[in-house]
Amino acid sequence: MKTFLRTLTLLCLCVLSLSALSEESVSPSEVLVKPFGRPDPNSPFITMLVSPLARPNGQEDIIPQTFRALQEVFGPNNFRAVLFSGNPEDIKDADLVLGSTGTYLRMPNKGLRDLATVASDLHPDPNKAEGSLFVTLKSRNDINTLEDMKGKRLAATGPNGFAGHDLALGELAQRGQDPDHFFSSEIYTHYDMPAVLTKLRNNQADIGIIRNCLLENLKKQGDNVDDIKPLLVKDVGESERCLTSTDLYPNWTIAATPRLSPELSRRVVLKLFSLPSNPGGLHWTVASDYSGADAMYKQIRRGPYAYLREWNLKRFWDMYWPWCLLGLVLLATGIAHNIRTGYLVEKRTRQLRESFQNQRRLEEKARRAQEKMASLQKTGVVGQMSLIVAHELRQPLSAISGYLHGIERLLDQNNPANSAMLSSGIGAIKSQAKTAESILEKVRPMRAKKVSLVLC
Numbered sequence: 023m024k025t026f027l028r029t030l031t032l033l034c035l036c037v038l039s040l041s042a043l044s045e046e047s048v049s050p051s052e053v054l055v056k057p058f059g060r061p062d063p064n065s066p067f068i069t070m071l072v073s074p075l076a077r078p079n080g081q082e083d084i085i086p087q088t089f090r091a092l093q094e095v096f097g098p099n100n101f102r103a104v105l106f107s108g109n110p111e112d113i114k115d116a117d118l119v120l121g122s123t124g125t126y127l128r129m130p131n132k133g134l135r136d137l138a139t140v141a142s143d144l145h146p147d148p149n150k151a152e153g154s155l156f157v158t159l160k161s162r163n164d165i166n167t168l169e170d171m172k173g174k175r176l177a178a179t180g181p182n183g184f185a186g187h188d189l190a191l192g193e194l195a196q197r198g199q200d201p202d203h204f205f206s207s208e209i210y211t212h213y214d215m216p217a218v219l220t221k222l223r224n225n226q227a228d229i230g231i232i233r234n235c236l237l238e239n240l241k242k243q244g245d246n247v248d249d250i251k252p253l254l255v256k257d258v259g260e261s262e263r264c265l266t267s268t269d270l271y272p273n274w275t276i277a278a279t280p281r282l283s284p285e286l287s288r289r290v291v292l293k294l295f296s297l298p299s300n301p302g303g304l305h306w307t308v309a310s311d312y313s314g315a316d317a318m319y320k321q322i323r324r325g326p327y328a329y330l331r332e333w334n335l336k337r338f339w340d341m342y343w344p345w346c347l348l349g350l351v352l353l354a355t356g357i358a359h360n361i362r363t364g365y366l367v368e369k370r371t372r373q374l375r376e377s378f379q380n381q382r383r384l385e386e387k388a389r390r391a392q393e394k395m396a397s398l399q400k401t402g403v404v405g406q407m408s409l410i411v412a413h414e415l416r417q418p419l420s421a422i423s424g425y426l427h428g429i430e431r432l433l434d435q436n437n438p439a440n441s442a443m444l445s446s447g448i449g450a451i452k453s454q455a456k457t458a459e460s461i462l463e464k465v466r467p468m469r470a471k472k473v474s475l476v477l478c
Contacts, residue, residue, distance in 0.1 A: 055089050055103035066286065068096045071106035071113070073121030076179050076186055076215035078239045081140055081274065084304040087297060088120070088276070095293050096286075108182060117282040118290070123152065123272045123315050124184030130326040133280040136309065137287060138294045140273040143303030144235070144263060149311045151273035153234035153266035154190035156253035159222050165229070168197060168254060176205040177218045177227035184271075185233035186215055188325065192318035193254070193268040201322050205229065216240070219250060229253070235264035271318070272309040411461070418458040425451045 054072055061067050070092065075082065093101050106112065106121060113132040119125065126136060145151035158165045165171060179186030191201035209227060211217035218230040240247050254267040276294070278287045294306040319325035330341075339346060429447045 052105040053102060054105055055093075055101065057100065057102055058098040061100050062097055065097055065100050066117075066283075067100045068092070068102075068117045068282075068286075069115065070101070070103045070118040070120060071116045072103050073106045073108070073119075073125045074213040075122075075274075076183070076213045076233065078216075078236070078243060079233070080144065080235060080239050080242075080302060081142060081304055083300050083302070084140060084306075085120075087300060088294065088306075091293050091297055092118075092290065095289050113279055114281075116279055117286075119277045119279065121274065122184035123275055123309075123312060124182070124188055124319075124325060126275045126277050127312065127315055127319060128182070128325040129277075134277040135287075136275050136277045136312075137291050138306040139275045139309035141303075141305055141307045145270075145273060146303070148273050148307050148309040150258070150270035152185045152189070153258070153264075153268045153270045154185050154187075154193065155232050155234050155236070155255075155265055156190060156267045157219070157222070157230045157232060157237075157250050158228060158253060160249055160251040162228065162251070165251075165253070168199070171229055171253065172199070172204055173206050174228035175226070176208045176229050176231065177221035178208060178210055178231040179213045179215055179218065180210045181208075182325075183213065183231075186213070186218070186231055188322065189268045189271065189318065190231040191322045191324070195318075195321045216245075219247070223249070234266040234268075234270070238264050269314060271315045272312055275309065276306070414461045415458055418454040418461070421454040422451050422458075425454070 055070075057067075072085075075085075089101075089103060095101075103120075104116075106119065106125070110129055110132060113119065113129055113134070118137075119129075119134060126134060139148040140151070141148040142151075156171065165174065178190075181187060191204075194201040194204050209221060211221065215232055215236055218227075218232055221227040222230050237247050237250060237252070252265045252267070255265050256267055256269070258266060258270055276290075278290070282290075297306060299305040316326070320327045320330075323330040425447045429444060429451075432444055432447070
């Protein structure tokens, strides 16, 4: 009886918790599952964070079953589930996280590790389950194509919504659009996905983003959605029974934080995988490919890649390190080339300076040699002139000497008859003296000219 009452109480709490997920405002610290009594100090106390999940959703029935399973693993007094505020810092106080693939991927630095992912008959492949659908009103005949959607008002569940926001922006990026400036404005419904349709009907928005299968789920529960027109519907395979405008990505995921020990992680996985399937084939399995969602977040620079919107030195290096490395190599090469060129120029300049100095010395030496040679030539000219003068004067002087010797002989004889001969000898002496004088007169101007040349 006590076990039945506990189960009934847990189910009531789960129903209330799921209802709280669709409210406009949710307290970040709202407890979805409370411990039944005082925690057992000999067993670990486990806290699970649960992301807000937009309703209605055909897969939500697995959540109460999951809460009961985890209470069986850790004890009803040692387990609680708290609504996740979305603040990454809250991860440090939790052991398990239940949320979309977006929630899992947005915490890359928190050490999260996926343990299990939801699969169902509708989406048997857990890697391809969640997608987004662009919608508008059928009365909007002006909105049919991607170009028609540009510049319109958007309604979405929230800026961090996975299927209700990010996947649709990723589709726009894949189609070559800038998702940050594609819509004129965005309004959010705080994870109330049917409210997106209400925004369209109230003319508060032109385009809406909803999860794939939402229209089908609303039809099943009797809501009229005949006035809603899907946009950019994509063919993702015959097995997909829901309309989608995007590719499909992994389903809801339970991840463990570093606080959860490997042994407890193993017990959680064994328990979840042993649960029987719910109506619709809901069960926990393993997703093997999160790369598509990771690439999508990188393309739109959100989630784990939100830092790409902030320019800093680390981001610049991460994005352009090959070019930076090439630039550094080129810079180093340029510096080395400049140093080498400067060294070679200095060396060549020194060689040219030394060669010029040697040339100056040789020119000075040659000039001195030429001056010496010119001096020697001038000295030779003077010597030649002296020889010429001495040669020319030798004849008249010899004649005068001979005539004087003859006159001395005649005077020694004291013979008056020799007076004629004396007169003739004296006349000859005068004649030779005039000859010598004429030679000197001819040589004097030539000598003055030569002397001036020597002085020059």
